[in-house]
Amino acid sequence: MFNERLIALVPDAPWLPAGSTAEVWAGTRCGVPEPCVIVRLLLARVSSPGTVEFFCVPTHRGLDLPTLFLGSGPDRMAVPDGLAQLATATLGRADVETGCVGYVRNVVPRPDTAYPHPTPWAHVPVFAVIDDADPVVEGSWITLDAARPSLNARHWWTVVEHHLEPEAQ
Template sequence: MLVLSCLPDAPWLPPGGRADVVVHDPDDPVPSPLGLVRLLVTDSDGRIFCRARTGDRPGWDLPTAPVPDGGRQTAVEKLTTAVFGQVTATELVGYVRNTVPAGTRYEWPAPVAHFAVYRVLDHAVPVLDGTWLDDDAAAEHLGERHWWPLIAVGHDKGSSCRHSATQG
């Protein structure tokens, strides 16, 4: 397991919570439980496809879906079908692991919940409305998101981040 970053007392978590950004090693099992899956969709120019965020949080996000009781594979297949009109091949880049103190009131599984980023393996064309962000725009609009460190891994298949990250 390769931990890119660790944020004790992450501001989006209950007090005492910690968020770790973890690169997935293909030899490791997929983490469980998963709360959300996100798709990193890039085009041949390296731009990232984003959708408008919903609710009271304006801005852009990667296409995202909750993981129901049907499991992660079902969630990924439904999300790729919604984005591309068909099931599309993906690979798990990594995830954010949120850990909260036992007994904490938290909207996701506790004490540990995972939020995964899957990279689409080809340059499929989305059938949904959205926008393509180049590297600078993506950094500006997405750079504060807790999963952002995984973007470099998904873009470069890990070559740039693996050298500076710590083993965990």
């Protein structure tokens, strides 16, 4: 049974065409909505009692969750295929158990020419790794408190915070 709920709204989200909204949905077990345009992987560990860290990779924009763009149009990769490809690139294997813990829904009633995704909805789910797995790529383990100043503007931040902070649920 799925238990996602709407936890945040970003009216006039700056990364979307004018008049659009980003909805943030989260839960302990979320359905994977369609269509999805990006998949993200959340790998977390307890580094010491009471200290949870999550894994980020370096990008040209700074640290980010491991991410795979699924493409656009009719050639868009299916979510299971994209997730397997992302898991292989990040963890060295595709057979990792994951669960969707939330997603950002782009609600775009009137796309502009620069917006390449489906309308009126396009989704970016975050999949938590359930299995024990270690990354095989360069990256950093970081706590929510340490990450908050630099990463709290990321689209996925609220989903990750909700998943990793029990009081947020």
